[in-house]
Amino acid sequence: MLWLDASTAWTASNTPEDISITAFRFIHTADIHLDSPLKSLALRNPELADLVSGATRLAFSGIIDLCISERVDALLIAGDLYDGDQTSMKTARFLAGELGRLAKAGIRTFIIRGNHDALSRISRELVLPDQVKLFGGRAEHVLIERGPGEKPVAIHGLSFAHPTAPDSLLPKYAQAIPDTINIGIMHTSLGGAPGHDSYAPCSPAELQSTGYDYWALGHIHKRSVTNGSSTIVMPGMPQGRDINEDGPKSATLASIGDDGTVSLEEKPTALAEFARVSIDAGGLTEWSDLVHALSDALKQARTHSTAPELVARIGFSGETPLAWRMRRDADLLMAEAEERAAQIGATWIEKLEISCTPPTRNRASATDPLHEIKALIDAEILNSGAYEAALAQLADTLQGQLPSDLRDLFGTDESATKDRRMQLARQGAEDVLARLQSSPGSGSEPS
Structure with a gap:
C-alpha cells in the first residue's frame, strides 16, 4: 500500500478475494472519550467505577478487533477520541498500540478532533503510525485510488481548532469531487439535541446539498441515521459512562458501492450497558413481594441487554404501604438488589430511586x-x-x-443547581418522615 497525503492518493491492493472490490467498507465511530474521569459513580461504588473506567478502552479495542475481523478499508473517528486535555501518556501508548494493530492489518485510520479533544496534548505530541491521518484545523481531503474500473474515494475532514465552534464548519469543506465516492467527517450538534451544547451547527438538508455520498458525524451520543441524496450517520458513542448515557452502544459498519448505494450495519461495542429499570410497586404489601418484583425486573433487563455487563438504576414507583419502609430501609433494599444482581450474573446496581407513596386510604389524618x-x-x-x-x-x-472534577454534581448552571438542591431537600424530607413514621411513639405501625 502506498500512502500519500491531502489531494494526492493512496492505492489499495491485495483486497481479500471474498470481499466485493466494488464497495468501499469502513467502520464509523465517534465520542469514545478514552479514559474519561468518573464522578458520582466513583463515590458510590469503587468496584463498579473500576469496571466502567476501563470500559472505554475495551470498547475501543473491540472496535479495532471489528475492523480487522471485517477486513474493512478504513476506520473513521469523528471527534472526541479523548475526553479533554489529557496528561497521561499511558493513554497515548494505548492508542498508538491499537492503531498500530490496524496499520499492520493494512487498514487506514482517519481522525478529526472535536470539542473535547481540540486542545489535547496527546493530539499534538503523539507520533501516530503513517497509516493514520489526523486532520488539522483547515479543511482538506485524502484521495484514495482503488482498483481498475473502481471509483476513487475522497475522505474530507476538518478538526476543531478550539474547544468551541459556534458557527457552521460546512462552508469550509470542499465541493464533492466528480466521479468519486465522497465521504465527509464532521463533529457537529446538527440542529441541537438535549444534553448537548451547540457546536458547528448545520442541518441535514445542508449536508444533503453537498453531494457527498456519506457524512460521518460525531458529537451527539445517541445513534441516528438520515437517508437521502447523502447518507448522514451519527453513530452514537461506543461505550456509555453513566446512567445519562444509557441504552445499547455501537459503531457503524458502512459499505458504499460505485453506484452510490450505501448499506449500514449497527455493531454492538459496549462492555457495560447502563439501563433504567422501572418497577411499579403499586399494590404490593409484603417485602417479599417487592423483592420478587425486583428480581424479575432485573432478569428481564439482563435478557434484553446485549452487552457483557449490565449496570442498572432501579426506580420504584406507585402507591404501596411499603413506601415508608422502603425509604427507611433503603440500605437493606439495596443489599437485596445487589444480591439478586449477583445471582443473575454480570449485573450491577448503580443506584435506587424510590418515589413510592403510601396508599391514599392509609395516609395520616389531619x-x-x-x-x-x-x-x-x-x-x-x-x-x-x-x-x-x-x-x-x-x-x-x-x-x-x-x-474540581466533582463540582458540577450539583448542576452546571444556576438554574440546574437550584433544581438539584431542591430535589435533594425534598428527598431528605421524605427520608426523615419515613424514619419518624416507623419510630416508637409515632402513632404508626411499621409496614
Missing part, C-alpha cells in the same frame, strides 16, 4: 402529627426564601470542598 409536619415542610419550609438561601450557602460550602 390530626396526625406527621401529617402536620409534612404539610408544614411542603407549604412553609421548602418554599421559603430564607430556607433556599440557607440551603444554597450550605451547598456552596460543600461544593467548594469537592475536587
Whole structure:
C-alpha cells in the first residue's frame, strides 16, 4: 500500500478475494472519550467505577478487533477520541498500540478532533503510525485510488481548532469531487439535541446539498441515521459512562458501492450497558413481594441487554404501604438488589430511586402529627426564601470542598443547581418522615 497525503492518493491492493472490490467498507465511530474521569459513580461504588473506567478502552479495542475481523478499508473517528486535555501518556501508548494493530492489518485510520479533544496534548505530541491521518484545523481531503474500473474515494475532514465552534464548519469543506465516492467527517450538534451544547451547527438538508455520498458525524451520543441524496450517520458513542448515557452502544459498519448505494450495519461495542429499570410497586404489601418484583425486573433487563455487563438504576414507583419502609430501609433494599444482581450474573446496581407513596386510604389524618409536619415542610419550609438561601450557602460550602472534577454534581448552571438542591431537600424530607413514621411513639405501625 502506498500512502500519500491531502489531494494526492493512496492505492489499495491485495483486497481479500471474498470481499466485493466494488464497495468501499469502513467502520464509523465517534465520542469514545478514552479514559474519561468518573464522578458520582466513583463515590458510590469503587468496584463498579473500576469496571466502567476501563470500559472505554475495551470498547475501543473491540472496535479495532471489528475492523480487522471485517477486513474493512478504513476506520473513521469523528471527534472526541479523548475526553479533554489529557496528561497521561499511558493513554497515548494505548492508542498508538491499537492503531498500530490496524496499520499492520493494512487498514487506514482517519481522525478529526472535536470539542473535547481540540486542545489535547496527546493530539499534538503523539507520533501516530503513517497509516493514520489526523486532520488539522483547515479543511482538506485524502484521495484514495482503488482498483481498475473502481471509483476513487475522497475522505474530507476538518478538526476543531478550539474547544468551541459556534458557527457552521460546512462552508469550509470542499465541493464533492466528480466521479468519486465522497465521504465527509464532521463533529457537529446538527440542529441541537438535549444534553448537548451547540457546536458547528448545520442541518441535514445542508449536508444533503453537498453531494457527498456519506457524512460521518460525531458529537451527539445517541445513534441516528438520515437517508437521502447523502447518507448522514451519527453513530452514537461506543461505550456509555453513566446512567445519562444509557441504552445499547455501537459503531457503524458502512459499505458504499460505485453506484452510490450505501448499506449500514449497527455493531454492538459496549462492555457495560447502563439501563433504567422501572418497577411499579403499586399494590404490593409484603417485602417479599417487592423483592420478587425486583428480581424479575432485573432478569428481564439482563435478557434484553446485549452487552457483557449490565449496570442498572432501579426506580420504584406507585402507591404501596411499603413506601415508608422502603425509604427507611433503603440500605437493606439495596443489599437485596445487589444480591439478586449477583445471582443473575454480570449485573450491577448503580443506584435506587424510590418515589413510592403510601396508599391514599392509609395516609395520616389531619390530626396526625406527621401529617402536620409534612404539610408544614411542603407549604412553609421548602418554599421559603430564607430556607433556599440557607440551603444554597450550605451547598456552596460543600461544593467548594469537592475536587474540581466533582463540582458540577450539583448542576452546571444556576438554574440546574437550584433544581438539584431542591430535589435533594425534598428527598431528605421524605427520608426523615419515613424514619419518624416507623419510630416508637409515632402513632404508626411499621409496614
